[in-house]
Amino acid sequence: MSQSSSQFLNKWFESDILKGTLITDGIIGEMISIDTPASAYILLHHVMGEIFPNSKGEWAFVEGGMGSISKILTKLNEQKGVEIKTNIGVEQILTSNNQVTGVKCSDNNIYYSDTIISSVTPRITFEKLLSNDQQTKNPKYFNDVKHMEYNGACTKFNFAVSEMPKFKCFEGTKYENPESVLIGTTHLGCERLDTLRYAYQDCINGKSFSDNLFVDLVVPTVHDKTIAPQGQHIVQCLVQYTPYKANWNEQIKQQLKEQVIDYISQYAPNFKNSILYTDMVTPQEIEQLLNMTEGNIFHGALTLDKLYGNRPSNGYNSYGTPINGLFLCGSGTHPGGGVMGAPGRNCALYINNYVK
DSSP states (O other), rough: SSSSSSHHHHOOOOHHHHHHHHHHGGGTTTTTTTSTTHHHHHHHHOOOOBBTTTBBBBBOTOOOOOOHHHHHHHHHHHHHTTOOSSSEEEEEEEETTEEEEEEETTTSSSEEOOOEEOSSSSHIIIISSSSSHHHTTSSHHHHHTTTOOOOOOOOEEEESSSSOOOOGTTTTTOOOOOOGTTTSSSSSOOSHHHHHHHHHHHHTOOOOSSSEEEEEEGGGGGGGGEEEEEEEEEEEEEEEEEOOOOOEEEEEEEEHHHHHHHHHHHHHHTTTHHHHEEEEHHHHHHHHHHHHHHOTTTOOOOGGGGGGGGGOOSSSHHHHHHHBBBEOOSTTSSSSSSSOOOHHHHHHIIIIIIII
16 A cells, blocks of 8 residues: 555556556545555555445446435434434534533524534534634644645536537447446546656646646446436546646636546547536635535545544544544545545444444
């Protein structure tokens, strides 16, 4: 895990195209290079999905879109008597003598509890929701949280299209039917490893976004016909490198949008004219919309010093905190990002088995 993605893949493969296709899973979501030590762990993180027994390396689309997960969880919790409140925000976690006592919310109500579980990022939990005097009681822990790296690197694009992208490299082959080649992820702009190196260097040198973009593209409507009108499709892309700290004004956003559309159209010439609607979310907007610090999709960089029990701070397990009754269950804890449910389940088991 201490190796870079390039070191690891160089041992197994010769072809730059094959290595490039695989290596993007070692950097996606992170402001790092393919040569950054420990980026091989991020590659592992993206290929350890297992939907069914013996289906290693697989992830899934959720029928009805990602909101279906929230609906299922809501139904299951309500069956157990849980009351769920929506359209209100937590403004402050209340404490007394290093013990949580409740939360103050935007509806002007205080909800009292001796156990609070936070799934937002560690930085938001401890720097935004807790009072400053709490941070002086365990300076090492709070210093670790304060200096946890985020550095969001991706812009999300959702395209509504009138037809599926038709990649010109498949014309005249048995793969000419787009649905047969778009069942998984499609990686564009990674044919040469040096291109990915240049893309990272562009942003390190201060560019708002790289001239050498790479695109992680999926078409969920290949699997799920319920989320688009008949005959139409949704194309979703993560585009990197687009750093959080860029000057994301409307001009820069428009330039990136045009570049991404033209870039995909180089591979799939029908793409540009098929677009019905474009939804674009920069790292700054991801932070604003979803409370994901700096737009980092992992709730904190997956650096080697922030894995396992060191996430977000060593000296504590991943879920407990220095404040009695306050626990973390989001992707800022082990095992990190991804819609897998593991941090929440682990946190619940920890509280049930060791605390209660």
